[in-house]
Amino acid sequence: MFSNSTKYAIKAVLYLAVHSSEQHKIVINDIAEPINVPKAYLAKLLQELSRQSIISSTKGLKGGFYLSNKDRERNIKDIIDVIDGEDRLNSCLLSLKDCDSKNPCSLHHLAYSQKQIILDNFKSKSLNDLAMHLKSGKSVLPL
Amino acid sequence: MFSNSTKYAIKAVLYLAVHSSEQHKIVINDIAEPINVPKAYLAKLLQELSRQSIISSTKGLKGGFYLSNKDRERNIKDIIDVIDGEDRLNSCLLSLKDCDSKNPCSLHHLAYSQKQIILDNFKSKSLNDLAMHLKSGKSVLPL
């Protein structure tokens, strides 16, 4: 469903949502290790997310990555769009130019409406919501 | 969602479902061209599908690829499993070892039940069903 890159990015951002704050920035090593993602690769991904202002960062001593309060309003789809591109989730299952109920491919009616619901879910929950869910123990962040 | 390989494979099998029969086998060129897939690559994919007895083929003069009546009972998930592997559809969105409501990742409750419905849909319609749908003009096979 997602590329590894996006999975890595989501895990890292959720980790930041739970553990970081403006006052408590986290260094790349301390993100990569607990979520079990190759450090140098994750660095690249987080740099991209930072450039696209999905997450925040400061260089130098006492620097690191973190989520600002603004960042916490974002949702999962924002992350996917930055790393995998918007097409990943929007495009037709069989790569028709556009996925459209007027001109549906053979798989359209088997998946479209569910896919829309998933998309809506991805958009409707903020990172903050997901962090709270995690903190309350109702979900876990895989290794 | 799917790899290109799987998309190619699905398109080709659906093409065969609509246009081929035991009496009317179709040569790789005449499949690859209408569905707009690189011929040599498609050949490889169809050979794999044939090995896994998802589709049928005969060599030599008057040979080609086709779907037997048995083949037509298959479904989309069978194709995906052969080309992309079963994990593609079954695995957790964040690559937890196993996707399980007892130990859900942060995205589980946003997507799991819809994903199951899609999966069920992929399993419940036979290639024959999809071919009929196509023939009746209710769906199209993208370029």
Place this chain on the structure above:
DNA sequence: TTTAAATTATGACAAAAATCATATTTAGGA
């Protein structure tokens, strides 16, 4: 039984995704 037309098997090559390495820039603290 020979020939032509097809799949099958094999592998070389190219492009994209993932991984690793390192030099540069920035910011805080001594």
Place this chain on the structure above:
DNA sequence: TCCTAAATATGATTTTTGTCATAATTTAAA
């Protein structure tokens, strides 16, 4: 001001995926 710890920029390398080419095998028909 200078040193150190951090992100950032850049790019090399590896692995996976997708693509292309071709020789070997099989089958039907002449």
